[in-house]
Amino acid sequence: xxxxxxxxxxxxxxxxxxxxxxxxxxxxxxxxxxxxxxxxxxxxxxxxxxxxxxxxxxxxxxxxxxxxxxxxxxxxxxxxxxxxxxxxxxxxxxxxxxxxxxxxxxxxxxxxxxxxxxxxxxxxxxxxxxxxxxxxxxxxxxxxxxxxxxxxxxxxxxxxxxxxxxxxxxxxxxxxxxxxxxxxxxxxxxxxxxxxxxxxxxxxxxxxxxxxxxxxxxxxxxxxxxxxxxxxxxxxxxxxxxxxxxxxxxxxxxxxxxxxxxxxxxxxxxxxxxxxxxxxxxxxxxxxxxxxxxxxxxxxxxxxxxxxxxxxxxxxxxxxxxxxxxxxxxxxxxxxxxxxxxxxxxxxxxxxxxxxxxxxxxxxxxxxxxxxxxxx
Amino acid sequence: xxxxxxxxxxxxxxxxxxxxxxxxxxxxxxxxxxxxxxxxxxxxxxxxxxxxxxxxxxxxxxxxxxxxxxxxxxxxxxxxxxxxxxxxxxxxxxxxxxxxxxxxxxxxxxxxxxxxxxxxxxxxxxxxxxxxxxxxxxxxxxxxxxxxxxxxxxxxxxxxxxxxxxxxxxxxxxxxxxxxxxxxxxxxxxxxxxxxxxxxxxxxxxxxxxxxxxxxxxxxxxxxxxxxxxxxxxxxxxxxxxxxxxxxxxxxxxxxxxxxxxxxxxxxxxxxxxxxxxxxxxxxxxxxxxxxxxxxxxxxxxxxxxxxxxxxxxxxxxxxxxxxxxxxxxxxxxxxxxxxxxxxxxxxxxxxxxxxxxxxxxxxxxxxxxxxxxxx
Numbered sequence: 001x002x003x004x005x006x007x008x009x010x011x012x013x014x015x016x017x018x019x020x021x022x023x024x025x026x027x028x029x030x031x032x033x034x035x036x037x038x039x040x041x042x043x044x045x046x047x048x049x050x051x052x053x054x055x056x057x058x059x060x061x062x063x064x065x066x067x068x069x070x071x072x073x074x075x076x077x078x079x080x081x082x083x084x085x086x087x088x089x090x091x092x093x094x095x096x097x098x099x100x101x102x103x104x105x106x107x108x109x110x111x112x113x114x115x116x117x118x119x120x121x122x123x124x125x126x127x128x129x130x131x132x133x134x135x136x137x138x139x140x141x142x143x144x145x146x147x148x149x150x151x152x153x154x155x156x157x158x159x160x161x162x163x164x165x166x167x168x169x170x171x172x173x174x175x176x177x178x179x180x181x182x183x184x185x186x187x188x189x190x191x192x193x194x195x196x197x198x199x200x201x202x203x204x205x206x207x208x209x210x211x212x213x214x215x216x217x218x219x220x221x222x223x224x225x226x227x228x229x230x231x232x233x234x235x236x237x238x239x240x241x242x243x244x245x246x247x248x249x250x251x252x253x254x255x256x257x258x259x260x261x262x263x264x265x266x267x268x269x270x271x272x273x274x275x276x277x278x279x280x281x282x283x284x285x286x287x288x289x290x291x292x293x294x295x296x297x298x299x300x301x302x303x304x305x306x307x308x309x310x311x312x313x314x315x316x317x318x319x320x321x322x323x324x325x326x327x328x329x330x331x332x333x334x335x336x337x338x339x340x341x342x343x344x345x346x347x348x349x350x351x352x353x354x355x356x357x358x359x360x361x362x363x364x365x366x367x368x369x370x371x372x373x374x375x376x
Numbered sequence: 377x378x379x380x381x382x383x384x385x386x387x388x389x390x391x392x393x394x395x396x397x398x399x400x401x402x403x404x405x406x407x408x409x410x411x412x413x414x415x416x417x418x419x420x421x422x423x424x425x426x427x428x429x430x431x432x433x434x435x436x437x438x439x440x441x442x443x444x445x446x447x448x449x450x451x452x453x454x455x456x457x458x459x460x461x462x463x464x465x466x467x468x469x470x471x472x473x474x475x476x477x478x479x480x481x482x483x484x485x486x487x488x489x490x491x492x493x494x495x496x497x498x499x500x501x502x503x504x505x506x507x508x509x510x511x512x513x514x515x516x517x518x519x520x521x522x523x524x525x526x527x528x529x530x531x532x533x534x535x536x537x538x539x540x541x542x543x544x545x546x547x548x549x550x551x552x553x554x555x556x557x558x559x560x561x562x563x564x565x566x567x568x569x570x571x572x573x574x575x576x577x578x579x580x581x582x583x584x585x586x587x588x589x590x591x592x593x594x595x596x597x598x599x600x601x602x603x604x605x606x607x608x609x610x611x612x613x614x615x616x617x618x619x620x621x622x623x624x625x626x627x628x629x630x631x632x633x634x635x636x637x638x639x640x641x642x643x644x645x646x647x648x649x650x651x652x653x654x655x656x657x658x659x660x661x662x663x664x665x666x667x668x669x670x671x672x673x674x675x676x677x678x679x680x681x682x683x684x685x686x687x688x689x690x691x692x693x694x695x696x697x698x699x700x701x702x703x704x705x706x707x708x709x710x711x712x713x714x715x716x717x718x719x720x721x722x723x724x725x726x727x728x729x730x731x732x733x734x735x736x737x738x739x740x741x742x743x744x745x746x747x748x749x750x751x752x
Contacts, residue, residue, distance in 0.1 A: 006464070007752055008464075008752070009752060010752070041692055041693070063654075063692055063693040064693060083638065083650065083693050083694065084638040084639045084648065085638075086636055086637075086638050086650070086713060086714055087713075087714055088382070088384075088636065088714065108639055109639055109640070109713060111712070111713050112639070112713060115713075134641075137644075139641075139648065139691060139694055139696070140638075140639050140641070140648050140694065171691065260462055260464065261462075262459065262460040262461075262462050262516075263460045263484055263485055263488070263516050264485070265510075265515075265516070268513075272460065272515065272516050274459065274462070277659075277726065278439075278729060279752075281657075281658055282657055282658035282659040282660070282723075282726055283653075283658040284658070284660070315515060315547065316417055316439055316725055316726075317417070317439040317440060317459050318459065318515055318516065320515070336487070337462060337463075337485060337487050337488060337491075338462055338463055338464065347658075349692060350653065350658055353654060353730070354729070354750075355751065356750060356751040357751075374730075374732060374750075375731065375732035375733075376383055376384070376385060376386070376655075
């Protein structure tokens with residue numbers, strides 16, 4: 001039938017799949033008895049966030065204060081800024097709170113805790129701060145058994161701030177691809193974060209919130225005792241990296257890039273398409289996984305997966321589509337100039353970020369434009 | 377002294393370096409007796425393009441029709457759209473020409489040549505078409521000795537269109553890193569494109585324009601006999617990939633990302649910064665080169681290269697800065713929270729595309745905002 005969009009490349013969201021993904025995560029976390037706070041960095045799109053909240057999400061997670069400002073303006077009040085605070089951004093955080101945003105900020109060092117407390121006292125603002133916990137050596141945070149955890153908590157409380165809780169993200173969960181390993185890393189994320197909370201409480205400090213999450217661990221957790229909320233982002237669209245991790249089927253991937261064939265190199269078995277890395281992003285997240293999809297999995301315009309065909313290379317505005325294994329020297333007949341294809345991306349967060357808007361494809365074949373923002 | 381910008385991450389252009397790069401390329405091509413048509417996909421920024429034209433560039437090259445529309449609105453009339461035309465975009469190209477834009481389009485197949493001629497006749501428009509020539513098996517185009525070249529030329533002329541010339545891009549030049557190899561690939565690009573032009577002329581077809589170029593070949597060409605114009609893009613800012621290729625010094629790289637240290641993992645020797653792949657792009661173009669810079673080379677806020685320090689890993693809004701070789705366990709003292717650093721990028725085209733604007737840093741320390749656009 002064809003998708004009613006005049007221009008390619010274009011980022012498509014299959015709305016039915018997206019709603020299915022949202023419902024799946026919400027039902028899973030409802031069953032485990034925890035609140036869900038989606039990470040909106042994946043889409044930066046009000047339409048998507050509205051659908052997440054309508055399905056039961058309570059509050060959002062952001063990776064920049066610009067996201068906080070945009071979604072607060074869009075009606076979301078309960079926001080965690082999950083990147084370590086720095087003194088230079090405290091004014092921006094204060095302005096949000098003064099406008100009525102229930103913004104929570106994060107610290108994992110004494111220097112930052114003291115800076116927040118000092119700035120807060122100076123401006124008469126009782127910031128709510130969560131302490132970042134390192135559960136897997138992946139990035140930031142304080143390991144649960146480090147006494148620095150207690151020192152930071154005490155610095156915040158003694159400094160007159162609200163110690164809201166602890167927050168962790170098992171980013172290393174992306175490195176696994178078996179059910180057993182995912183269950184184990186999910187349990188590690190849970191148990192270590194709960195351990196941090198218990199240590200704070202044992203020291204006489206408050207720790208009402210215990211917040212963890214990544215898409216693989218959120219979907220693999222078998223119980224979440226001691227956890228109060230889960231965060232996850234990419235689950236809403238999914239992608240080839242998550243498919244390789246094993247937490248979604250190809251048919252769950254709700255994001256694709258619509259592209260048009262613009263030429264061929266028949267002897268090489270190449271079709272040249274008008275989606276290059278500018279449309280797909282440079283993300284090659286499947287490169288080190290069990291199955292390398294190049295720059296993406298090729299599908300028909302209607303979304304049928306063409307199993308052997310991938311985007312094997314990309315320049316800025318050119319992609320090369322080819323068959324894995326033996327060259328398809330009949331590719332010009334298979335995909336003549338003007339043929340439209342859909343490419344499933346390696347990483348939905350990175351691919352979406354290349355596009356000013358999503359084109360939301362409804363089950364009735366209609367398309368709506370859903371703007372997304374970028375920048376800082 | 378510090379850069380007067382409140383927010384990080386931010387894309388900085390060192391205007392002095394940019395002007396030096398522009399002058400260098402223009403002088404080199406002036407000396408070789410050819411016109412220069414910069415590829416504006418690198419920056420998508422009117423301020424930069426204005427500087428290129430003021431220095432002597434004649435016309436521009438674009439990779440999307442949106443670029444053509446934006447720069448035509450900004451006063452540029454002579455534009456080559458250097459990506460293979462498809463029938464679905466002919467209406468957009470026609471609209472530009474009807475508004476007075478001297479837009480040239482590109483074909484490398486009979487199917488496209490016929491489609492252009494048919495559409496042109498139907499709308500009474502004599503499109504100027506350049507034939508894309510494949511000089512290195514890199515991507516698109518017709519190899520010079522293929523009779524398809526003549527067939528496409530004849531289809532255009534017989535179809536009532538203007539055959540403007542031939543166009544080639546030796547994209548494989550990025551794979552080399554010695555002077556001899558670069559001189560050789562530059563000569564291959566020149567000679568094969570000239571050969572295509574001569575074959576067209578020998579067949580009684582016109583071929584006034586012979587257009588070639590990539591940054592490495594443009595800067596390495598020792599003569600350009602038979603060539604009428606050169607195209608190049610990334611030379612205007614340069615980057616670490618071009619440094620590894622050997623066509624610029626680190627001190628020529630005019631683009632950097634200003635970032636702030638937000639935390640540490642001292643035992644690992646990590647400083648965590650607020651520029652992740654969203655600010656740097658996912659481009660890992662130096663990964664397969666002689667020197668792998670990770671996600672970028674770390675410099676002080678003032679631009680001094682800190683040779684051993686690179687951004688070794690990146691998440692969406694977090695970068696990890698570390699010392700190559702032995703971990704710097706004193707990194708928290710070296711780069712305390714709040715420290716600002718500048719990161720030189722692997723690929724200026726990809727990094728710039730992540731930012732809504734450049735911050736143009738003048739030699740007097742002042743900063744101007746130079747917007748750039750994105751999307752299709």
